[in-house]
Amino acid sequence: MHGMSVSSSNDLEAVARKGGKLRRMAVRIPTYLADIRENPAWLPMFLLARTIPGRRAHWLTARRVNDGPQVLSSLFAGVEVDDVVDSLKGEGLFSGLVLPGHIHREIAGFAAETPCFGNFDRRLEFRASEHRDAEKRFGRALLSGHHFERALDCDAVLAVQKDPLLSAVARRYLGAQAQLITTRIWWSFPTEASEADRSLASLDKYHFDLDDWRMLKFFFYLVDVDEDTGPHIYVRGSHKRRRMKHQLTLLVGHPADEILDYYGSDSAVTLTGKAGQGFVEDPFGFHMGTVPKTAPRLMMEVGFGVSKPSRRRFHGEPVIR
Numbered sequence: 001m002h003g004m005s006v007s008s009s010n011d012l013e014a015v016a017r018k019g020g021k022l023r024r025m026a027v028r029i030p031t032y033l034a035d036i037r038e039n040p041a042w043l044p045m046f047l048l049a050r051t052i053p054g055r056r057a058h059w060l061t062a063r064r065v066n067d068g069p070q071v072l073s074s075l076f077a078g079v080e081v082d083d084v085v086d087s088l089k090g091e092g093l094f095s096g097l098v099l100p101g102h103i104h105r106e107i108a109g110f111a112a113e114t115p116c117f118g119n120f121d122r123r124l125e126f127r128a129s130e131h132r133d134a135e136k137r138f139g140r141a142l143l144s145g146h147h148f149e150r151a152l153d154c155d156a157v158l159a160v161q162k163d164p165l166l167s168a169v170a171r172r173y174l175g176a177q178a179q180l181i182t183t184r185i186w187w188s189f190p191t192e193a194s195e196a197d198r199s200l201a202s203l204d205k206y207h208f209d210l211d212d213w214r215m216l217k218f219f220f221y222l223v224d225v226d227e228d229t230g231p232h233i234y235v236r237g238s239h240k241r242r243r244m245k246h247q248l249t250l251l252v253g254h255p256a257d258e259i260l261d262y263y264g265s266d267s268a269v270t271l272t273g274k275a276g277q278g279f280v281e282d283p284f285g286f287h288m289g290t291v292p293k294t295a296p297r298l299m300m301e302v303g304f305g306v307s308k309p310s311r312r313r314f315h316g317e318p319v320i321r
Helices: 002-038 042-048 052-059 081-091 101-113 128-138 148-153 155-161 164-174 195-200 244-248 256-263
Strands: 093-098 116-118 144-146 179-188 216-221 232-235 268-271 277-281 297-305
Touching (some): 081 164, 101 128, 148 155, 155 179, 155 297, 232 256, 232 277
Antiparallel strands (some): 144 179, 179 297, 232 268
């Protein structure tokens, strides 16, 4: 009886896990279909860019950059392009970026004053300070608050977006085709969110990004982030080696134990820091954001890719059913 009980428990756990994966995929299907309609070339990328051979073949198309290593008039004094690119090639991550105080304070102030949209849904509009009241008003948990195109009304956001160090690193790493594809600021809130909302926000599940063949993303904390404020986690080295199982599945999200058993628990870096701390990663490596426990997290992203960005949505905004 004992053996049968264990077997039944394992079967139920397997069914539950499979059901969770199907729900996560279902959440993203409307976005996938919209991407295919807008750009049919998205489908072969989505299918092949998850494989190491497919990616290596596409990296061969990267055009060489003749830019010199020196970058003038950057917000990031003392950061060398070569050092960043070398770290990205080896580990997929460089964590030595720091925004000037006046820049991150201006962006944080803008984000506090400007209404955001909850759970990617433009019908759920509120200010971050009104988060709890907004949850009561809308009758649902609000895990995230995105500012979408409103972020571009902030001069400090534009200053970071246009910083020459970012574009120089992107061109040296991705090739001369590198172009800006995302600029966003968003909140993550402490709340009891559904699995579907966590999946949509890419939180609490190791995943890799498949928005383009080759990508690079710069992230900046705009508030102090400790272990309880939703830190970002990256698995070093996972951008250049991939378990066959993770190449052949259509799912990009995987349980933590499955990822860390293969890539090594010591490869996972939890990125904490004061407001203004930043890092850049190759998002093909496994990573995840975590749900804040004690205070909201405010974050900025500037992303580069090699394909045309979506014109239908604001920088990859998901499609909500």
